[in-house]
Amino acid sequence: MKRLLHRLFNRRTARWSSLVLIGVAGALAGLLLGGRIQTPVGPADASLSFSLSQDGGTVVDVPPLGSLRLDSHSGPVTLKAQISQLRPAATEKFINDPSAIDALAETITDQIRHGLVWMAVRGALTAFALAFVVALLVYRAWRPALAALTAAAVTLAAFGTAAWLTFRPASVAEPRYTGLLANAPQLVGDVQTVVQRFDEYRGMLAKLVGNVSELYATTSTLPIYEPDPSTLRVLHVSDIHLNPIAWDVIRSITTQFKVEVIIDSGDLTDHGSRAEDRFADNIETLGDVPYVFVRGNHDSPGTQKAVAKNKNAVVLDDETKTVEGLRIYGAGDPRFTPDKTTSDDSLTPEALYAAGVQLATPLRAAPEPPHVAVIHDGNQAKAFDGATPLVLAGHSHRRATELLPQGTRLFVQGSTGGAGLRSLEHETPTKVELSLLYFNRETGGLQAWDDFTLGGLGEQSVQVELHLRPTPPTSASPTSPPASPTATPSASPPTSTPVAP
Structure with missing residues (x-):
């Protein structure tokens, strides 16, 4: 029992x-x-x-x-x-x-x-x-x-x-x-103050959300462009600096203007850290549009690898590739300077120019010179004068263009990310800038470009300026400079390339 x-x-x-x-x-x-x-x-x-x-x-x-x-x-x-x-x-x-x-x-x-x-x-x-x-x-x-x-x-x-x-x-x-x-x-200040003044900070957060939303919505007002079948449309962006808003702007313009190639002249990230590598995953969200990328001084080799993992990415590091019929040469920045304590930041403009001369020399002897060269720093980009009809750069966060002595046009893009968090350091927000370049499909020559300027954080302005070359090139050869030796004005006055942060 x-x-x-x-x-x-x-x-x-x-x-x-x-x-x-x-x-x-x-x-x-x-x-x-x-x-x-x-x-x-x-x-x-x-x-x-x-x-x-x-x-x-x-x-x-x-x-x-x-x-x-x-x-x-x-x-x-x-x-x-x-x-x-x-x-x-x-x-x-x-x-x-x-x-x-x-x-x-x-x-x-x-x-x-x-x-x-x-x-x-x-x-x-x-x-x-x-x-x-x-x-x-x-x-x-x-x-x-x-x-x-x-x-x-x-x-x-x-x-x-x-x-x-x-x-x-x-x-x-x-x-x-x-x-x-x-x-x-x-960035946010003493957290105890945040707690004590919670209602005020909540209102500031709401305002920040509103500002971001306003900037996001501005691209919906852009005009619809009817593409010319004989024209290749290339979007030039630069210095996104980890600003996610840039992807919305790029995606909107790419869709509305039927962009066929995107060229990024560097500084996708701020510190080039592993945590930032995931930011590069947004490149695939742009669809099948080729995304040509060169490393900036804020981008690490790890950043470059993260970009290369995207199916539509074309990473250039001292090489030339043909993308949609356009021969594009690109080289990453020789420096890695995520902050001012880095020793590589001591490279002078003269040293950068000398490094550019070494890269440009083989291009001068090439049987088919590139239609475009992509270099992050404008000081180094000037060494490509005569080696290619057009060289694209960034770094300075100031858009400018000038015609170099041997006929090469240097185009320095502003910051497509509004300089990232740097936009919060000044009373006037850093504007979001990017440009749509129109190339002749047969010759690869630049015919015209549209400069897009969007108001910075909290602003709703959108400005589009069309620029025409004085004489459209008839050949991709750098030995045939444009007829006019003068620089074409841009949204920012053409200046010598300043030293960027």
């Missing part, structure tokens, strides 16, 4: 243990599967999700810059948040209603609160359903299934209670940054 009771006890214990296990597993699986949603946050969409963790807390991912972690609560569940995309239609509607910016802060708060509640409800319902169905399949009876559902409910209640009891509002004053966001405290 005693042995029989012992067996019954063991069997009942195993039964209840299995039901509890099913309930706990269902609760965890339900949170992971059902506890993830896309929710609107102003004119953007945010991804919210739960994940398992020993420490709990909240993680805000900011690709490709890094992440921000708050010790907001303890427990086995971590809340993750990430801005996934900016919605063009909502952005345009937002921009057209100036009064919307005033209500944006409160709107964002309500939307996030609603998203969190809905995510928790979805996760709980998924957990209950999984626990009930699994127990029903195993025991084929509704009572064990209800017991497993109860175990899942108790588990979720325990998770919620633990988070509630350990909730630390002051954690916002002690965030931990990883990746490039390690510099965030220097």
